[in-house]
Amino acid sequence: MSNSKDIKLVDAPPGVEGSGFFATQLDTVVGMARANSLWPLPFATSCCGIEFMATMASHYDVARFGSERMSFSPRQADMLLVMGTIAKKMAPILRQVYEQMAEPRWVIAVGACASSGGVFDTYSVLQGIDKVIPVDVYVPGCPPRPEQILDGIMRLQDIVRSESVRRRNSPEYQELMASYNIT
C-alpha cells in the first residue's frame, strides 16, 4: 500500500473492533463494496452522451468513484445510465437492455430528455424513461455538466450503500417491478 497522504480510503462502516477482528452488519459491508464499484452501462443517444464521455475521460474521471469499467454488455453492468432523447421506437430496446441486466441493478436518467422528454413534447418521443423502466436517480440539465453527472452517481452511491443486500426480495421492489410488467 502506498504511503501517499493523497489517497483517500472509504470509511469503515460502524461496527465493533478489537485486536484481530472487526464485526459489523453484512448489509453495510456489501453496500459499501457495491457502491464503490458500480459498473456503468452507458446508453447514450445524444448530447448528454457527449457530456458523459467527458465525465469518463481523464479530466473529470469517473474512475475516482470506482466506475472506470464501462460495461457495454448489460449482463455485466450494475448502473444503467440513459443519456439522451429516447424515441418511442427506441423504448422496447431500452427495456430489453434493462431486462438483460442482472440484479442488483440501478438506473440513472441523465438530462432533461431521459427524465421527462425535455423539449421534445411530441408524438415520436418517449416522455421520460420512467414510462418504461424504473429510475433511481434523475440528473437535471440540458445537457448536465460532468459535475452534475458525477453528483448523480454519488447520489446513487448513497442509495446503494444504504440498501438491503436482498432488495430484490422485498415486497416493495417486487411491486415496483410488477407495475412495469417486468418479471
Place this chain on the structure above:
Amino acid sequence: MALETSVIEEKLTDKFGDKVTGYIQLKDIFSFEVDSASMADVMGFLKEDPLLRFNFLTDVCGVHYPDNSVDRQFAVVYHMHNWYDNVRIRFKCFLNGEQPEIETATNHFLSANWQERETYDFYGIIFKGHPQLKRILNMDEMVSFPMRKEFPLEDGGRTDKDDRFFGRKPDNVNNN
C-alpha cells in the same frame, strides 16, 4: 443549350393537354400541377423524353390541406432534376381527403421507395403498386398519421408540463 421552361410547358401541353395545369415560375423553380391519375405517365415522360431528361427524383413528400374541398385535401409533391442542363422542376398531385391514393413512382425511380414509405408513414397516402408500403420512421405500433392536422403534435402522456403555467390550452388546437 439550356432547357427553357417554355419548352417544358410546350412539350407537356402537347402530350398531356389538360392533365397538366397551373404552370408557374415560383422564385427559381418551375412548378405545375398534374392530374393524380396521370402522375406515372407524366413522370415517365419527363424522365424518358430525349429533350427533357429529368433523370433524377430529388424528393417526394406530402402536404395536408384540411380546409380544401374533399377531392383536394392531400397533395403529393415531386421534385425532379435534369442533371444534363441542371434544371429543376416541381409538381403537385392533389388527392381525395377520404381516400388518398396515387400510383407509385418506384417503377420509374427506385429511390422513390423510401420517400413514398415516409409519405405514407406521416400522411397515410397509399401508393398503389409500391413493393413494401409500411412505416419507415415511426414505430410500427403507431395508429395515427402524425403530420395530418387532426392529430395533435404533442404527446398526451406528458406529466411535468402544466398548460396553465404556459398560458395556453392543450395541444395548441384552439389557442385563442
